[in-house]
Amino acid sequence: MCTNTLMPLKQPLVPFVDLAAQYRTIAAEVEQAATRVLREADYILGREMKRFEQEFALFCETKYAVGVDSGTSAIELALRAYEIGAGHEVITAANSFIATSLAISHTGATPVLVDVDPRTYTIDVAAIERAITPRTKAIIPVHLYGHPAYMDRIQQIAERHRLFVIEDACQAHGARYRGRRAGSWSHASAFSFYPGKNLGAYGDGGMVVTNDQRIAQRIEMLRNYGQQEKYHHLFRGYNRRLDTLQAAVLRVKLRYLESWNEARRRNAALYHKFLKESGVGLPSEAEDATSSWHLYVIRVGHRDALREHLASRGVSTGVHYPIPIHLQPAYHDLGHKVGDFPVSESCARSILSLPMYAELARCQIELVAEAVRDFMSARPDAKLVDVPGVKHAFYPPAMQSHPEPTVLRAGRQTPSLSQSSPLFFRWPPGGCRAFSLPSSFSTSRFRWVPTSITGRMMPLLERWED
Numbered sequence: 001m002c003t004n005t006l007m008p009l010k011q012p013l014v015p016f017v018d019l020a021a022q023y024r025t026i027a028a029e030v031e032q033a034a035t036r037v038l039r040e041a042d043y044i045l046g047r048e049m050k051r052f053e054q055e056f057a058l059f060c061e062t063k064y065a066v067g068v069d070s071g072t073s074a075i076e077l078a079l080r081a082y083e084i085g086a087g088h089e090v091i092t093a094a095n096s097f098i099a100t101s102l103a104i105s106h107t108g109a110t111p112v113l114v115d116v117d118p119r120t121y122t123i124d125v126a127a128i129e130r131a132i133t134p135r136t137k138a139i140i141p142v143h144l145y146g147h148p149a150y151m152d153r154i155q156q157i158a159e160r161h162r163l164f165v166i167e168d169a170c171q172a173h174g175a176r177y178r179g180r181r182a183g184s185w186s187h188a189s190a191f192s193f194y195p196g197k198n199l200g201a202y203g204d205g206g207m208v209v210t211n212d213q214r215i216a217q218r219i220e221m222l223r224n225y226g227q228q229e230k231y232h233h234l235f236r237g238y239n240r241r242l243d244t245l246q247a248a249v250l251r252v253k254l255r256y257l258e259s260w261n262e263a264r265r266r267n268a269a270l271y272h273k274f275l276k277e278s279g280v281g282l283p284s285e286a287e288d289a290t291s292s293w294h295l296y297v298i299r300v301g302h303r304d305a306l307r308e309h310l311a312s313r314g315v316s317t318g319v320h321y322p323i324p325i326h327l328q329p330a331y332h333d334l335g336h337k338v339g340d341f342p343v344s345e346s347c348a349r350s351i352l353s354l355p356m357y358a359e360l361a362r363c364q365i366e367l368v369a370e371a372v373r374d375f376m377s378a379r380p381d382a383k384l385v386d387v388p389g390v391k392h393a394f395y396p397p398a399m400q401s402h403p404e405p406t407v408l409r410a411g412r413q414t415p416s417l418s419q420s421s422p423l424f425f426r427w428p429p430g431g432c433r434a435f436s437l438p439s440s441f442s443t444s445r446f447r448w449v450p451t452s453i454t455g456r457m458m459p460l461l462e463r464w465e466d
Helices: 020-040 049-062 070-079 097-105 124-129 151-161 213-222 245-256 257-274 303-312 329-334 342-350 362-378
Strands: 064-068 088-092 110-114 134-142 164-170 189-193 206-210 227-229 296-299 351-354 386-387 390-394 406-411 423-424 430-438 448-453 456-461
Touching: 020 049, 020 245, 049 064, 049 189, 049 206, 049 245, 064 070, 070 097, 070 164, 070 189, 070 206, 070 213, 088 097, 097 110, 110 124, 110 329, 110 423, 124 151, 134 151, 151 164, 206 213, 257 296, 296 386, 303 351, 303 362, 342 351
Parallel strands: 088 110, 088 134, 134 164, 164 189
Antiparallel strands: 064 206, 189 206, 296 351, 386 390, 406 423, 406 456, 423 430, 448 456
């Protein structure tokens, strides 16, 4: 039910996620499934768990699925099954939830971070190849926010360098790329069943899917103390099993996943419709990609102010994620600093996740969009506008009359540019936002002068010519 009341709110008019609303639509089925497990006292690696593994593998269009206790464990055990550990490097994205990198670290391997694509927020494919060393053993692309990474190009790089690919599909249940399910492209893939996911349990849970029988069997033993049969332990394993009770709940939910994802797609289309002229940067799908729309993430200047404004109007939001992995204290030992991954850092400053779930009502989406539009009308300096050849570049009105907007090139000291070079607008009172160099630009006409930002020298492109 929607209302425009201005009374103080005990509960948000539009919660960020509404798991209770979902439960109400399937309560009888869930309770029946849970009661069946309780009646049979079949709690550990039980029949419901085995059935769910088979059904989820079929859904993912893979041969095998192995239930584990979390998405983090799914990534870690997949890496361990391929004997990746100390002395090895694994390439992944800087703009992701930290669990991806933690899973790598827990094996003893080193996460090698690279920047992300500014359009899809998934791993920058060109950056992968530059990060490969003799110690590189695997690539973990993250299907962030439910949008699949460019798996065909990633697979080509992996094959050329004889690397394993493990998809982090923890946010991408049901997504597709070039007609194939997210999770079906690689050697193995990890899914999370955290409650807020498109397919969520009533607690933690995860799954590894693969087409390799040997790897599936290895993970089955890794999750269960390294035993192939009870009390016969072939190696030192772990206790990382998916509970049968959670599997029973997930079997019920899996039957609805396609329809829930379709509802998310309709809701994303409504957000697009109501926000297209608002000035915020809207998410989009790459060609041949079908997102599962786990999150609907916009980009905007003055993100925190917009978030406060939405809260005052009864709209809950999220930020995914406010600090890139390379700037987290947990990974200070990697030696990164501000400016190393400019697109990820720009995202961290500007992204805002709006409410997104299947049960979201049209009137709720209209309420959210109206609140966003009102803020943007009052704060024109927060707008995103299109610059020739560049989508969703930050370009505040104070700069619109400037004859020669300054552009900042991050990275090397040498004045060499390619058509894929990341560039930045820079404007008073500071800050920078990333985009890619349009193919129509003539780089030979730029004059380079030194400038200082974030404590280090970088070249400044002083002229803007199209």
